[in-house]
Amino acid sequence: MVLTTERLILRPWEDADAESLYEYAKDERIGPPTGWPAHTSVRNSLDIIRTVLAAPETYAVCLKEDNKAIGSIGLMVGQQSNIGLPDTEAEIGYWIGVPFWGRGLIPEGVREIIRYAFEDLHLEKLWCGYFEGNDKSKRVQEKCGFKYQYTNEDAEWVKMMDRRTEHISCLTREDWLNGV
Numbered sequence: 001m002v003l004t005t006e007r008l009i010l011r012p013w014e015d016a017d018a019e020s021l022y023e024y025a026k027d028e029r030i031g032p033p034t035g036w037p038a039h040t041s042v043r044n045s046l047d048i049i050r051t052v053l054a055a056p057e058t059y060a061v062c063l064k065e066d067n068k069a070i071g072s073i074g075l076m077v078g079q080q081s082n083i084g085l086p087d088t089e090a091e092i093g094y095w096i097g098v099p100f101w102g103r104g105l106i107p108e109g110v111r112e113i114i115r116y117a118f119e120d121l122h123l124e125k126l127w128c129g130y131f132e133g134n135d136k137s138k139r140v141q142e143k144c145g146f147k148y149q150y151t152n153e154d155a156e157w158v159k160m161m162d163r164r165t166e167h168i169s170c171l172t173r174e175d176w177l178n179g180v
Contacts, residue, residue: 003059005112008105009067010059017060017069018046021053024070024097033134034095036159055080061096061109071096073109075117081127083168089125090117094140101136107143114144118173125172131157132165146171 003010013021022045025031031038039045053060058074073094076082081091092113096106117123128146130137146169157164 001057001059001116003112003116004064005108007064008109008112009062009064010073010109010112011062011067013049013053013058013060013069013072015046015049018042018049020069021045021049024099027098029098030095033131034093034137035131035157035164057090059113061094061105063105070100071106071109073106073113075113075121075126077121077123083127083129085125085127088123089127090121090123091127091129092117093128094137107140110140110144114171114176118176123173125170127168127170129166129168132167138167141169144171145176147175 001012019042022039022042025039025045025048028038039048053072055074055076057077058072060069061071061073062069071094073092075090075092077090078085078087081089083091085091092110094106094110114126117126126146127149128141130141149168149170152166152168154163155166
């Protein structure tokens with residue numbers, strides 16, 4: 001599946017994206033605030049493409065002008081999610097390379113994933129989380145219509161071998177259809 005927006009192509013990850021992925025995912029400002037370790041090499045990024053980013057409904061975020069992977073966005077449907085959801089619901093995850101911050105690209109991509117989730121996959125609810133201090137992610141969720149639901153304080157986060165506070169928000173199909 002390939003999705004497009006005004007400025008973006010959201011497409012499956014490919015092995016050829018490893019160098020681009022590493023270029024952005026090695027930055028400590030990307031992975032750790034979103035819950036995963038910074039990448040350590042192109043080979044590490046290739047392994048991540050093959051094992052993590054190969055998951056269903058996971059897409060490289062690319063600019064239309066060059067189709068180069070500059071971030072990632074995806075849906076984790078039902079039990080694939082980190083928060084244990086029914087099959088009629090999904091969790092959205094996303095990030096974008098630092099040089100592309102502040103351009104509205106991730107909200108643009110998230111809006112397309114929301115549309116796809118509700119119109120094409122017929123999901124009922126979408127969930128999204130951000131860790132305490134990740135105000136950029138919080139703002140994306142607010143811009144895209146997600147509403148705060150609850151907080152998990154002092155939750156163990158195995159990928160980073162630490163404990164974190166995570167805030168969870170939700171968007172229902174009904175609210176999305178009504179433009180709430």
